[in-house]
Amino acid sequence: MKNIKVIITALCISMLFSCEKETTDNVSKVFSVPYINIKNGDVISIPVGTSYTDAGAEYTGEEGTTTPIQAASNTVNTTKPGLYLVTYSQTSTSGAYETVATRYVAVTSVNDPVDYSGTYLRQATNENAFVTKVGNGMYSVQNPGGAAVGRGIVIYYVETALHVFEAPPQPTVDGPFAAEDISFTATGASWRVDNEHYGTALRFFVKQ
Incomplete structure (x- = not known):
């Protein structure tokens, strides 16, 4: 009986050290996304x-x-x-x-008394573009293409002279994106978008 107890005790000690070694050998380090x-x-x-x-x-x-x-x-x-x-x-x-x-x-030094912020409906697709003034003469435009696939795209327009706007190429989730021939009126807006996934036709929007 004594021999059996010694063997069992030795086995338990061996398993204990084996388990400790495994837990320390397999420790992983967690990294965050920068x-x-x-x-x-x-x-x-x-x-x-x-x-x-x-x-x-x-x-x-x-x-x-x-x-x-x-x-x-x-x-x-x-x-x-x-x-x-x-x-x-x-x-x-x-x-x-x-x-x-x-x-x-x-x-820009333009002090346009008109704020062009608002929701602009593109009737051709029944999709909205959202224009928000974010600084003097500066607007963010969400979904500038007025398309169902571009709702998360945001680019910026700058009023460089009174009623004259420009939006040079900017990085987006859909690649470089720009707008040209930008025009705002009391009832709506129009512009062309420059992106490889969109056509070059003038897009018309009605202010809601």
């Missing part, structure tokens, strides 16, 4: 001739560590009205993630 936080907002409107110094951004990596980063690309020209992009880009330590973020800077 992101970029743009300082002082990602949408800015400034007058022509204003001095512009970019505030930069902060990058939070896979392990949760946050570090300051500067723009990878900055096209801002304060001497000319228009929409300019400031782009931030960072590759994660593991190389698994490439994180990109964009600041939109409108350079």
